[in-house]
Amino acid sequence: MTQHLAAPAAPTTGTHTGWWRDAVIYQVYPRSFADSNGDGMGDLEGVRTRLPYLKELGVDAVWLSPFYASPQADAGYDVADYRAIDPMFGTLHDADALIREAHALGLRIIVDLVPNHCSDQHEWFKQALREGPGSRLRERFHFRPGKGENGELPPNDWESIFGGPAWTRTADGEWYLHLFAPEQPDFNWEHPAVQDEFRSILRFWLDLGADGFRVDVAHGLVKAPGLPDIGGKDQLKLLGNDVMPFFDQDGVHEIYRSWRRILDEYEGDRVLVAEAWTPTVERTARYVRPDEMHQAFNFQYLTTDWDAAALREVIDGSLAAMRPVGAPTTWVLSNHDVTRHATRFANPAGLGTQLREQGDRELGLRRARAATLLMLSLPGSAYVYQGEELGLPDVTDLPDEVRQDPSFFRAAGQDGFRDGCRVPIPWSGTEAPYGFGPVAGGPSWLPQPDSWAGLSVEAQSGDPESTLELYRAALKLRRSHADLGAGEEVEWLEAPEGVLALRRGSLVCTVNTTGEAVPYPVAGTPLLASGPLAGAGELPADSAVWWQL
Numbered sequence: 001m002t003q004h005l006a007a008p009a010a011p012t013t014g015t016h017t018g019w020w021r022d023a024v025i026y027q028v029y030p031r032s033f034a035d036s037n038g039d040g041m042g043d044l045e046g047v048r049t050r051l052p053y054l055k056e057l058g059v060d061a062v063w064l065s066p067f068y069a070s071p072q073a074d075a076g077y078d079v080a081d082y083r084a085i086d087p088m089f090g091t092l093h094d095a096d097a098l099i100r101e102a103h104a105l106g107l108r109i110i111v112d113l114v115p116n117h118c119s120d121q122h123e124w125f126k127q128a129l130r131e132g133p134g135s136r137l138r139e140r141f142h143f144r145p146g147k148g149e150n151g152e153l154p155p156n157d158w159e160s161i162f163g164g165p166a167w168t169r170t171a172d173g174e175w176y177l178h179l180f181a182p183e184q185p186d187f188n189w190e191h192p193a194v195q196d197e198f199r200s201i202l203r204f205w206l207d208l209g210a211d212g213f214r215v216d217v218a219h220g221l222v223k224a225p226g227l228p229d230i231g232g233k234d235q236l237k238l239l240g241n242d243v244m245p246f247f248d249q250d251g252v253h254e255i256y257r258s259w260r261r262i263l264d265e266y267e268g269d270r271v272l273v274a275e276a277w278t279p280t281v282e283r284t285a286r287y288v289r290p291d292e293m294h295q296a297f298n299f300q301y302l303t304t305d306w307d308a309a310a311l312r313e314v315i316d317g318s319l320a321a322m323r324p325v326g327a328p329t330t331w332v333l334s335n336h337d338v339t340r341h342a343t344r345f346a347n348p349a350g351l352g353t354q355l356r357e358q359g360d361r362e363l364g365l366r367r368a369r370a371a372t373l374l375m376l377s378l379p380g381s382a383y384v385y386q387g388e389e390l391g392l393p394d395v396t397d398l399p400d401e402v403r404q405d406p407s408f409f410r411a412a413g414q415d416g417f418r419d420g421c422r423v424p425i426p427w428s429g430t431e432a433p434y435g436f437g438p439v440a441g442g443p444s445w446l447p448q449p450d451s452w453a454g455l456s457v458e459a460q461s462g463d464p465e466s467t468l469e470l471y472r473a474a475l476k477l478r479r480s481h482a483d484l485g486a487g488e489e490v491e492w493l494e495a496p497e498g499v500l501a502l503r504r505g506s507l508v509c510t511v512n513t514t515g516e517a518v519p520y521p522v523a524g525t526p527l528l529a530s531g532p533l534a535g536a537g538e539l540p541a542d543s544a545v546w547w548q549l
Contacts, residue, residue: 020212020271020294020381021328022485023060024475025110027385029336030067030089031075031445032424035436040443042424042436044085044094048101050427053457057389058475061108063214063273065336067095068114071121073183075404075422077216078119082201099209108211110273115198116217117184125185132172140191142177142227143170151175157229158246166246177227179220179246189221189255202262212263212271212294215256218287219276222251248278256292271295273330281314281321288327295381298330302338305349306367306542308498308513315378315490322380323488329380333371334388340421342368343394358396365391366542369470369530370511373544376474377502377509379487384471387425390455391467394420395446402446423448428458473528477546483507496520499539508547512539523547 034046044067054062066076069084076086085092102109118125128137144155146169154167155175160182167175168182177186187194202213224245256272263270274287274296287296304314318329333341346364347357368391375382398419405418424444427435430453433444453459460466478484483505493501498514501523508523520539524547531543539545 019060019108019269022379023108023381024058024376024478024485025061025063025381025383026054026057026059027063027065027335027383029065029386029422032422032436033386034427035424035433035442035444036438038437038439038442039088040433040437040445041088043088044090044098048094048098051098051102051105051107055105055107057472058479059107059384061110061211062102063110063383064112066112066114066216071119071183073119074181077114078117078121078181078184079114080119080121080123082113082118083204096208103209109209110212110214110271111205111210112216113198113201113205113213114216115187115189116220117178117180117186120183120185122185129170133174138174140188140194141185142188142223143174144177144227146173146175156227157231158227177223179217186223187221189251195255195258199258199262202259206263206266206270210270211268212273214273214275215293216275218256218274218293218296219248219252219278220246221255222249224249243279248276248283253286253289253292256287260291260293273297281318285321285325285327288322289325295328295330297332297383299332302332302334306345306371306513307349308495308500308511311374311511311513312492312500319379319489328488329378330383331375331378331380332383332385333368333375334385334421335383336385336422337418338421340368340385340388340392340394341371342388342391343396343420345371346393358393361393363542364393365467366531367513369467370513370542370544372471373474373528373530373546374500374509374511376478377484377504377507377546379485379489379504382485385421389468389471390425390457390460392423392425392452392455395423395449396420398423398446404446419446422446426452426456428456429453470528470530474546477528481505481507493523503549506549508549509544510539510547511544512541515541517541524549 028047030047031042033042034050035042036045067085067089068079069081069086070076070078085095099109124137124140128135128141131137145151146155147153151173154165158166160166161179162181166177166179169175178184179186228245259272272293274293276284276287276296277299278284281300284296287293298318301314301318304310322329342364343359345367346359346361403419423446424433424436426448429435429440431441432448433442434448434452434456436444460468463469491503493503495501496518499518500511502509510523512518517534518539519537522536527546527548529545531540534540
């Protein structure tokens with residue numbers, strides 16, 4: 001039985017209307033953040049005990065990836081009960097304690113909401129299977145008869161993002177739609193019961209004190225009428241730009257208008273954040289019109305190569321697209337679905353967001369540090385994925401037998417190597433699990449490399465050259481300098497080819513994306529640099545500097 005608990009107050013000290021407009025939001029992947037009980041799996045109590053670390057780091061809010069009751073067919077993105085905590089992560093009381101302590105520290109909590117699909121163990125779906133064809137409960141999903149003489153073919157040619165058909169046949173002969181794994185049946189959002197249920201789920205977590213929701217697959221809820229065939233398009237690229245009948249349909253916007261009305265009833269500036277992969281930033285802007293969501297992830301920026309001209313183009317395009325709707329632009333370099341940028345930038349450009357090669361580790365880290373200073377200098381909100389502040393690379397050599405990404409096991413789906421960016425992060429000590437769990441030498445659900453001892457929070461704290469201290473310094477400066485993060489535009493300054501120079505009030509950020517030092521006049525007093533400065537009048541290769549005019 002689900003217990004309702006009194007809602008804690010959101011933080012008020014130092015906050016203002018629209019806190020999310022320039023917030024730095026830290027993504028916690030709970031199973032890989034901190035393990036409080038030694039079972040090798042991170043949990044909510046582990047997150048709670050590490051909140052002071054996040055406060056010291058200097059972030060404004062914490063986004064928690066799913067912790068709901070789930071069979072874990074897709075790392076919790078297959079939800080069996082949206083109002084319960086999976087026992088591997090703790091209890092509802094643990095969630096309540098986490099939210100309360102975060103608020104006491106001045107941190108906001110954003111929870112992940114998964115409305116496109118649920119688990120095949122969700123009670124609605126199990127009952128729909130039991131009741132058979134014609135059941136009214138089947139109308140809450142996409143059940144269809146098959147094609148062919150005996151219905152032996154799927155209803156259409158849609159493919160799962162994880163590979164294989166997007167349809168699975170039941171024992172009674174009907175087929176159901178799942179854009180992801182077969183264990184993740186898609187909801188039918190034209191059904192009023194689905195809409196009512198999620199409005200209730202929103203209120204449940206808002207009443208518990210959640211400050212907002214990151215909405216998973218926000219672009220996928222509504223499907224084109226008649227579920228038409230696609231033909232020869234490459235359907236498996238979630239990050240692609242093709243127009244698809246199951247993504248970015250106009251009907252999703254009325255759903256989010258109804259959600260926004262609910263959030264506006266609550267005090268404390270509660271927010272909606274869209275994970276919306278769309279063909280263009282202009283399409284993304286539709287999700288953050290004044291009566292819809294507050295933010296949308298800027299995936300066009302995440303997928304941009306380490307190239308000055310390309311970065312400037314996507315920055316200008318992003319700001320221009322958001323300006324007419326009055327929404328802040330967001331900036332993100334890594335998350336739980338893509339190769340960490342310290343590894344992405346270590347490899348040649350154009351290889352995509354899921355890589356199998358470690359690449360040039362030193363080069364990747366140097367570029368990643370510079371990219372961070374660029375991101376944190378831009379107007380809008382920035383997202384930090386756990387461990388990037390430690391300079392963690394992807395783990396590209398995980399044995400096949402430990403991998404858990406469902407797309408790894410389905411032919412022709414996503415690359416299937418997302419486990420590499422989900423390895424538990426190191427906190428302290430010289431042997432695995434490096435303080436992730438309470439016992440030295442204890443388990444972790446994915447193995448950590450031996451080389452990570454030098455990347456732990458303990459090893460990097462107090463070292464002025466470390467990536468962790470660079471993040472701490474950058475976030476402290478961003479908080480104390482109103483010019484950083486604020487506003488809706490940047491002032492570009494003249495710069496040599498391969499160099500970006502942008503002014504934010506009394507601050508200038510210069511970024512050299514080339515592999516060689518570039519002559520450049522001193523732009524003021526250096527406040528922070530991503531690496532050692534070679535000397536006056538020169539920007540080192542693959543580096544960024546913040547200057548005070």
